[in-house]
Amino acid sequence: MEGVSLRLPSPLVELDDERIARHGLRLFLKRDDLINPEIPGNKWRKLKYNIAVAKAAGVSTLLTFGGAYSNHIRATAAVGHYYGFQTIGVIRGEEHLPLNESLAYASSRGMSLVYLDRTTYRRKTSPEVTTKLLERFGDCYLIPEGGSNSAAARGCVELTGEIDVPFDVLCCACGTGGTLAGISAGLNPGQRALGFAALKGDFLAADVVRLQRDSFGEPLGNWSINTEFHFGGFAKRTAALDTFIQDFGRRHGVTLEWVYVAKMMYGIYALADRGFFPPGSRIVAVVTG
Incomplete structure (x- = not known):
């Protein structure tokens, strides 16, 4: 697909870390964050087939949803810019000027920003809300918050085929469940996918089941989600997490994105x-951003 330069397959690197080795384990990083600086990681994989579907349908405008700091909003704006789509970002909450870095970037890539109060935003998938948006903006291809739908899951399946070493467990961070739903569908027998929820609650498992049923006909039994390490909830952090990030950077020269990775x-x-x-387990961790 023409448009922007993409580093695919993304690099796979093994970590040299005694904290892992002392347990008889090997840990690899799948550096999807290096696919493209504007459309990194699972954002490209999720959007790839969505824009293909939109193009095949002759729809020239992408409409999607996100918070004021959403990486998905940024990535959709970039995809629209490079692949010839108009883009509309429906943002949770009230407008605040000047725009923050994320929304300023999206605007610079041509995205039109509209705002929904938080009560209405919670009903964003209802026919009432979507109908009003389509009446206002005309024929649009709707991409859900976070980009997770059956097209996104199909894109994430491709990640597993890029891993050229034997492995036992494939780990990813979970926000909406799309990446986990896709990567588990690409696993071989005996391999498992392990998701780490970045927000409180145990609803993500039901979302993954729904995505796999919509995408592949039935849910798969080769994945699970750990809900322990959310550090207080979405976009929350603690001193322990910050210390871990700093130490990891010193050891490996990689600055970990803190909301998910x-x-x-x-x-x-x-x-x-x-x-x-x-x-003896070999673990691959997907660095999504």
């Missing part, structure tokens, strides 16, 4: 210390 990595190390992974 750092929580997953912290969880992997904590579970390794508890003996969760059998000795």
Whole structure:
């Protein structure tokens, strides 16, 4: 697909870390964050087939949803810019000027920003809200918040085929469940996917089941979600998480994105210390942003 330069397959690198090695484990990073600086990681994989569907349908405008700091909003704006779509971002909450860095970037890439109060935003998928949006903006291809739908799951399946070393567990951070739904569908027998929820609650499992049923006909039994390492909830952080990020950066020269990726990595190390992974396991962690 023409449009923007993409680094695919994304790099796979093994970490040299005694905290993992002492448990008889090997840990690899799947550096999807390096696919493209404007459309990194699971954002490209989720949007790839969505824009293909929109183009095939002859729809020239993408409409999607997100918070004021949404990486999905940024990525959709970039995809629209590079692949010839108009884009509309429906933002949760009231407008605040000047725009923050995320929304300023989206606007610079041509995205029109509209705002829904938080009460209405919670009903964003209802026919009442979507009908009003389509009446206002005309024929649009709607992409859900976070980009997670059956087209997104199909894009995430492709990640597993890029991994050229044997592995046992494939880990990813979870916000809407689309990445986990897709990568587990690409696994071989005996391999498992482990998601780390970046927000409170246990609703993500039901979302993954729904996505897999819509995408692949039935839910799969080769995945699970750990809900322990959210550090207080979505976009919440603690001193322990910050210390882990700083230490990881010193050891490996990689600055972990803290909303999703750092929580997953912290969880992997904590579970390794508890003996969760059998000795000899090879673990791949997807760095999504």
